[in-house]
Amino acid sequence: MKFRTLLAVSVAAVTTLPASLHAQDTAADESSQDALGLDEIIVTASARPTNRLESSISVSALDETAIAEAAPRTTAEIFRQIPGIRSESTGGDGNANIAVRGLPVASGGAKFLQLQEDGMPVMQFGDIAFGNADIFLRADQTIASIQAVRGGSASTLASNSPGGVINFISKDGKDEGGVVMATVGLDYEDYRLDFNYGGHLAEKTRFNIGGFWRQGEGPRDAGYTGNKGYQVKANLTQDFDSGYVRLYLKRLDDRAIGYLPMPTLVTGTNANPHFGSLPGFDIKSQTPHSKYFTTDIGLDGNNALHTTDIKDGMHPVVTSVGLEAVFDVADGLKLEERFRYSDVHGRFVSPFPAEVGAGQGIANSVGELLTGAAGTYGLVYANGPSAGQALAGNALVMRTHLFNVDINDFSSFTNDLKLTKDFGPGSITAGYYKARQNIDMDWVWNSYLMAVDGHNAALLDVTDGAGSVLTRGGLYAYGVPFWGNCCQRSYDVRYDIDAPYLAGTFETGGLTIDASVRYDHVKARGNYAGTLQTANFDVNGDGTIQPVERSVSLIDNGSPSPVRYSVGYWSWSIGANYMFTSDIAGFARISRGGRANADRLLFGVVQADGSVRKQDAIDFVDQYELGVKYRSGPFGLFVTGFHAKTQEQNFEATTQRFLDRSYKATGVEIEAAYRSGIFDLRAGATYTDAKIAKDAITPANEGNTPRRQAKLIYQITPAVDFDVVRAGLNIVGTTKAYAQDSNELVFPAYTQVNAFVNFRPMDKIEVSLNANNLFNATGITEAEEGSITPGVDNYVRARSINGRTISASLRYEF
Numbered sequence: 001m002k003f004r005t006l007l008a009v010s011v012a013a014v015t016t017l018p019a020s021l022h023a024q025d026t027a028a029d030e031s032s033q034d035a036l037g038l039d040e041i042i043v044t045a046s047a048r049p050t051n052r053l054e055s056s057i058s059v060s061a062l063d064e065t066a067i068a069e070a071a072p073r074t075t076a077e078i079f080r081q082i083p084g085i086r087s088e089s090t091g092g093d094g095n096a097n098i099a100v101r102g103l104p105v106a107s108g109g110a111k112f113l114q115l116q117e118d119g120m121p122v123m124q125f126g127d128i129a130f131g132n133a134d135i136f137l138r139a140d141q142t143i144a145s146i147q148a149v150r151g152g153s154a155s156t157l158a159s160n161s162p163g164g165v166i167n168f169i170s171k172d173g174k175d176e177g178g179v180v181m182a183t184v185g186l187d188y189e190d191y192r193l194d195f196n197y198g199g200h201l202a203e204k205t206r207f208n209i210g211g212f213w214r215q216g217e218g219p220r221d222a223g224y225t226g227n228k229g230y231q232v233k234a235n236l237t238q239d240f241d242s243g244y245v246r247l248y249l250k251r252l253d254d255r256a257i258g259y260l261p262m263p264t265l266v267t268g269t270n271a272n273p274h275f276g277s278l279p280g281f282d283i284k285s286q287t288p289h290s291k292y293f294t295t296d297i298g299l300d301g302n303n304a305l306h307t308t309d310i311k312d313g314m315h316p317v318v319t320s321v322g323l324e325a326v327f328d329v330a331d332g333l334k335l336e337e338r339f340r341y342s343d344v345h346g347r348f349v350s351p352f353p354a355e356v357g358a359g360q361g362i363a364n365s366v367g368e369l370l371t372g373a374a375g376t377y378g379l380v381y382a383n384g385p386s387a388g389q390a391l392a393g394n395a396l397v398m399r400t401h402l403f404n405v406d407i408n409d410f411s412s413f414t415n416d417l418k419l420t421k422d423f424g425p426g427s428i429t430a431g432y433y434k435a436r437q438n439i440d441m442d443w444v445w446n447s448y449l450m451a452v453d454g455h456n457a458a459l460l461d462v463t464d465g466a467g468s469v470l471t472r473g474g475l476y477a478y479g480v481p482f483w484g485n486c487c488q489r490s491y492d493v494r495y496d497i498d499a500p501y502l503a504g505t506f507e508t509g510g511l512t513i514d515a516s517v518r519y520d521h522v523k524a525r526g527n528y529a530g531t532l533q534t535a536n537f538d539v540n541g542d543g544t545i546q547p548v549e550r551s552v553s554l555i556d557n558g559s560p561s562p563v564r565y566s567v568g569y570w571s572w573s574i575g576a577n578y579m580f581t582s583d584i585a586g587f588a589r590i591s592r593g594g595r596a597n598a599d600r601l602l603f604g605v606v607q608a609d610g611s612v613r614k615q616d617a618i619d620f621v622d623q624y625e626l627g628v629k630y631r632s633g634p635f636g637l638f639v640t641g642f643h644a645k646t647q648e649q650n651f652e653a654t655t656q657r658f659l660d661r662s663y664k665a666t667g668v669e670i671e672a673a674y675r676s677g678i679f680d681l682r683a684g685a686t687y688t689d690a691k692i693a694k695d696a697i698t699p700a701n702e703g704n705t706p707r708r709q710a711k712l713i714y715q716i717t718p719a720v721d722f723d724v725v726r727a728g729l730n731i732v733g734t735t736k737a738y739a740q741d742s743n744e745l746v747f748p749a750y751t752q753v754n755a756f757v758n759f760r761p762m763d764k765i766e767v768s769l770n771a772n773n774l775f776n777a778t779g780i781t782e783a784e785e786g787s788i789t790p791g792v793d794n795y796v797r798a799r800s801i802n803g804r805t806i807s808a809s810l811r812y813e814f
Contacts, residue, residue, distance in 0.1 A: 035673035035680070036636025037061050038629055044119065044147040044167040045154040047429040047503035047516060048420055053629055056514055056575030056587040057152035058084070058640040060671060063145050066682060069717055070730050071754035071770045073219055073802065075139045079166065080732050081715055083669040083684040084150040084640075085113075088708065088781040090799040092218070093227065093256035094135035094314045095348075097708075097782070098126075100150055100163040101642050102665025102690035103621065104706045107652040108132065112163030112595055112621060114154070118170050118248065120322060120340040120414050124437035124497060125160055125598040129651075130348040130405040131441070136316045137168070138252060141179055141196035142210035142233045144171045150669070151623045151642065155571045155593025156516040159433060159499050162571065162593025162621035172237055172246065173198035173206035183809040190216035190227070190807065204239040218257050219772075219802045223291035223456040224311055229254030243327030248340065250320040257313040258350040261784055261797035262288055263398060263452050269790040270744045275780050275798065278396065278452060284778060284803030286454025288351045288398065292383045293450065293459055296349070296402055298478055299539060301442030301490045303554045308349055308404055308444075315346045316407075332422040337415075344410035348403065354482050355399035356452065356795040359460075362397045366449065366462045369481060370470045370547040377462050379449070382474040384458030391460060396452035396795065401445055401480050401487075408492070409440035418501075426506035433499040439526075439599050442555065443489040447477040470547045478539055479553025485531050488553040491602055493526030493563045510579035521568040522596040522617070528563060530603060532556035563602070564610030567617040569594040575625075583632060589625040594618050600651040604658050619647040638671040645693070660697050663706060665690040678720050685714040692741060701741045708747070708782065710737040724761070730754040734779070739798075740786030750779035752801060766811040776804040 038053040040061045052059055060082050070081045076089035076096035088097040088105070098110035105111070109127030115137055116122065123133040139146075150164040158165050178197030184190065196210030211232040218226040230253060237246040264283050268274045277283050293310060300306035322340035329335045355362065359379050367377030379391040391397070418431030449460040449471070459474025470476075479485045503516035536545045537552035575589035596618055597605075605616050627640035643666045650659040667688035674681045690709045695701040712735045719728025733751035738744070756770040783798035 033633065034631060034636065035634055035675040036631060036638060036671065037063065038631055038636060038638070042147060042149075043169075044116070045149040045152070045157045045161075045165045047153070047157060047505065047514070048427055052638070053585050054512060054577060054579065056512060056577035056589055058150045058625060058627055058642075058669065060148045061145055062148070066717070067139070067143065067146060069719060069728060069756055071756055071772050073772050073805065075137055076134050078139060078146065081684070082148045082166070083671045084164070084686050085148065085166075086709070086713055090259060090781045090801055092259045092314065093138070094316075095132050095258055096134050098134070099709070101644055101669070101686070102663070102667060102688040102706070102709060103163045103644060103646050104648055104661075104663050105708065106648055106659050106661070106706070107600065107650045110134070111650070112161070112646070114158050114161035114165045116158075116165055116167040117250070118322070118324070119167060119338060120416075121158070121435075123410070124412060124414075124435055124495065125596075127600065128410070128439055129599055130403070131407060131410055131439070135314050135348070136252065136318055136344060138212070138231050138254065139168065140210065140212045140231060141181065141194045142170050142208065143168055145169050150640075151625055151644070152575060152589050152591055153514075153516060153573050155591045155621070155623075156501055156518040156573045157503065159435065159497055159520055160595050162591070162595055162623070170233060170235060171196065171198055171208045171210070172235055173200065173208040176200065177814060179811060179813050181809055181811040183807055185216060186806045186808055188217065188219050188805050190214070190218065192216075205237070207234065207236045209234040219805045220257075220259065220285055220287040220289075221455055222257055222287055222289040224289075224294060226257030226289065226311070226313060227255060229256075240327070242329070243325070246324040248320065248322035248324070250318065252316055252318040255311065255313050255315045257287075257289060258348065259287055259799065260350050260352045260403070261782060261799050263353055263356040263396070264783070264796050264798040264800070266788050266794040266796050267792075270787050271746055273746060273748070273788060275748070275778060275800070278795070281452055281454035282803070283798070283800045284776065288353060288400065288450060288457060290450070290457045292456055293351065293448070293474070296404055296446060297540070298404070298444055298446045299554065300444055301406060301408070301555055302557065305539065305541065306444070308347075310349050310351075310402070312347045312349055314348055316344065317346045319343045334420045336418050336420070339413070339415045341413040342411060344407070344412070346407045348405040348407065350403050351448070351450070352401045352403050353398045353797045354401045354447075354480070356396060356797060359391055359395045359397040360393060362399055362449065363462050366476045367464065367470060370462070370476065370550070371464065375465065377464060377470075378467070379460050380463055380469070381451070382459040382461040382471070384456070386458065391451065397460060398450045398452055399482055400448045400450045401483070402448060404444050404446065406442040406444065408442065409438045412437045425508055426504065429503040431501050433497065433501065435497040437495045437497075437598070439495070440492040441490070443487050445480050445487045446475055447480050447482065448474045449476060450474065472546060472548050476548060477551075478548065479531070479533070481551070485533055485553045488531040488555050489528070489603065490555045490557065491526065491528035491599065493524055493528065493599065493602075495596075495598055496523040497521070497596075512577045513575070515572070515574045517570065517572045519568060519570050520594060520596065521566065523566045524563050524598075524612075526563045527560040528602045529556045529560040561606065561608070562610035563606055565612045565617065567596065567612070567614050569618045569620075583630065585629045587625070587627050589623075591623045593621050593623070595621070597649055601649070604651065605649065616649045619649060621646045634674055634676040636673045639668065641668045642666070658697065660695070661692055662694045663690060664693045678722060679718070680721070681716070681718045683714070683716045685712065687712050698741070704741055704743040705738055707740045708737050710734040710749075725757065725759050727757045728755070730756070739783040742786045744787035745783065745785065747780045747783070750777050750801075752777050752779060764813045768809045768811065769806070771804060771806045773802060773804045777801070
């Protein structure tokens, strides 16, 4: 038996991923003739199962090897291994910005991309404000593979996903056996236990159950346990002569620290900047989170006194149940039914630096806000080891907005029923998709002052000329006056989706032609309420109006605005694939897909009567694809050229800006693999030339490159396998990009190198060591500022990739 072990990834804040694949000699011989896995059957965004070589879509499949050897620290870091996908995974285990083929990430999340578990969407909309789909998704040992479709049939075989679909496919018990794996961070605090077991209860009955438990501070110095929770997933399958029925269950209750932009020093020029750390704050290993800032006492969505545990971070609580039934009901006629209901609630809470600057200037600004009088005000430590002492006059201070969001109800149900009829050289599929997504949340944000310190920063109080404290334990406002008290909000909206669809495939000789069409009807019903600024509101009920209570942001629950609209739209896709030989194929496709906007339309786009114009409610993506697939012995290659035109209506919470634009993107994505003897290599790259074609709100942006869109992103994973030892590197990189759409401040190119070594001292035992960002590179993925002043020290707010982290794991298979 050839030993082909994979990395047992241990993680902090995160995902410990599938780690071992021990194939029989025959399987290894077969895989050496298909290094890129072009024979793998694709079931994601596909009318009927087909392999990658014969399909007319651009699709990748990550097996356990590819997932594990990426050495990811979060689920979103896995997506960097998929050509065409740009995953800004610096937010912790969730809240990533995920783009595909130059389609924009104008306001966060994954707007044009759908994340799925076993063919069902995690969220019906991938960019819900403070509810990005990846917050509610965790990869663990239950994952068998990840399939990713870019463009193509994703437009018509899933709703709200014209850019693509990434599908996490679970193990189902076909392969008898289990695994237990323990992981520990060696230079950061993380402890994790993973398990999975599957097998047969009877000849036609099988099951799989697995999950993880974890606890730790995370890959950055938070000062407290930032990641803590568990997931359990299970499925039970009953096979019949004509099909099967499968039941699903998932329970996720996990706290993951959420990293937002942090204070960063930038020198040089806009075209050639240097991003670095401030004294006492390392942008690669530290965070504004602090053990001295773990509680927020303010108001809830009902304007009642409420205490928030900031350690909750991103806290998804998900209970899902599902059913899958597939049967041959007659000769050549197949019925497929998939249903899932998810009860979802939780929280998103994290400090956001609204301003970084000299303490005296910020103190004077806050003092004038609270007293109404300009003057010179002081700063003292509100807590920590220096509590009561004055802050040094030249010290930097963060004006901090606490993003505090109650996720009251994100529950959803999804039902997808389809019937497929095979007829000689082709097939026809007719389906009906029915779904509902609740979006019920409260934004209850408050304002604080904090010292700029990466290790347990203290809160700061403002004092007047007589030394009297004007603020309350670092809190200077109930609300966010620095942003015009924009953001106390409450909304409860239900989105119903009905989508009939039709797909057909016809084969003749080496040619396969397929076409599909979908009609989505979206109905939105609910209400939303904004900020009500109130004078002299006794928040804590002590009978005294303190300076911080003289102007308080409430939620205007007494005057909610309605949401009441319905909209329908068509999506279609036509493609063809031709097999030149058994190892060479080419394909072409043209598609038009729609994406319904959801909560980001509120507070500005929804009309007074609750209606929304169709051009605001739906964004369309037109795509053209041309590709070739090739394999020869140990080598495999998949190349796709693409062109996309994208409409976008959006809203960004941190800048309070609405967007009304169209984009164009042209490029090529390449995926390759080589395997021979002890050496194997996987690689991918995407070149994208993207432009803002039209900007109705800011015409000066027209012709510019969309923010954070690099020309080239790439990943390379070389490895050597000596049976008892397997070692390799995973290299991920990007060329330069612009911080904002104005195309002034540049993010420098960077390359991140991850490494792994797996040792199998005896059968069924594996010891693994991996390093994420081995050479401690700096890589900036996001910044609030779009320009700097050349030749001086600039304090901006940015997110960098995590610095080097090393972990070890022990794995036992049974």
